[in-house]
Amino acid sequence: MRRIFVIGIGVGDPDHMTVQAIKALNRASVFFIPDKGAEKAALRDLRIAICERFVEKPAYRTVAVEVPQRASSGDYLDGVDEWHGRLADIYGALLERELGEDDVGALLVWGDPTIYDSTLRIVEQMRVKGLALEFEVIPGISSVQVLAARHRIALNQIGEGVLLTTGRKLAEGFPDDADSVVVLLDGVQAFARLADQNLEIFWGAYLGTEHEILRAGKLAHVRDEIAAVRREARERHGWIMDIYLLRRSEREHG
Template identity: 50%
Template sequence: MRQIDVIGIGAGDPGHLTLQAVAAIARADVFFLLDKGEAKDSMIRLRRDILAAHARPGHRVAEGRDPDRDRTPADYTGTIADWRTRRAAVMAGLIADLADGETGAFLVWGDPALYDSTIAILDEILSAGGVPFTYTVVPGVSSVSALAARHRTGLNRVGRPFQVTTGRRLAEGWPDGVDDVVVMLDAQQAFTAYTGQDVHIYWGAYLGTPDEIAVEGPLAEVADEILRVRAEARERHGWIMDTYLLRRGGS
């Protein structure tokens, strides 16, 4: 039986690797890398650096092309479903080349359980019945954890809940019942809708990498700065991954 390990590798700092992740990397025979194009070459380079440091001699690397998708679709749910199906075909092809008894590994940014599709796609492949395998998941340090650590703050306040959501959902309105909101996957800078409220923001991009940027302060005062440094960074790198915490009612 083929074995697959889904390994969380943290938000970008090689030091985010847990001992469990290091052990999983050391035992894998083949590592599957999905190329997202030249603009994100640095993401592949970091994975290769991790393999050079922790993979065993003789390991193999199998690469596939990550399918493109519309980032601002009219039908978001349908677009994601189509992209996952196409990505599943690529991943199934990589897994099919794994010999019986070998262990393959996907190195996943952050934590595989938080806004990542790998687990769901592996379940889809298994449901299709074409490629038999078993898999395990190794948790990792998420960008959310890295953001809180970078700003030396907690995600919640005493006795109060917080919510993790997306920029798309935040644009529809502030979530009910919470004053602390962590936002990921915000291509439209939805936080700008709340500059007129008593909101504090803890913002970070490329967390855990040498390119890390962090801005913190009352949203009304720092929103323009975030928009400026975000645009400059995106232009410089060709991509951006940012996360932020909005805290209503003070810092």
């Protein structure tokens, strides 16, 4: 049966690759590399750099996967569902064409495959649609961990929980029952509207890359600076990936 590894590759620094990820890479012979256009060229380049640096057998192949745009109009969840269906068809056809019955393929996933990534849902859909496929998931270092490490902080405060969410959800307000909230995928800078609350922010962009930027402080004090730095960096590079932790200030815990 065809087999694939879904391998977490970290978020920008090839040194994020774990020993387990490198071993899995070396058991595969075909690497499927998503191509999301110019904006994501940096991500594609890292995947290729990882193959060149860590794959020891000379006879491996890379296969480019043309990733279609997700529809931005209509209901969000319906749009995502429809997009996953199309991706499952594209990947399914490529796996059938490019992998022989006993070949092993690899999907190189940004960060960790279990955190805000579609790959595992797409693999599941391929199987539901009838593709005979075995798969194994190799965890990776996530932007969530790199953010905390670079700021040298624990994600949780003592005895409290941590919520992972998106900018879209945070735009509805800071959750009443949350203490520490890590926000990914924030295209709207939802933090900017929360400056009247007693929150601290730990922000990071391009983590793990040579362009990394970090800022931290009371949200009310650093909000405008982060917004300006973010805008300027985005214009300069043509793309940005940023993540932040918002947490209630220690004083509130008494």
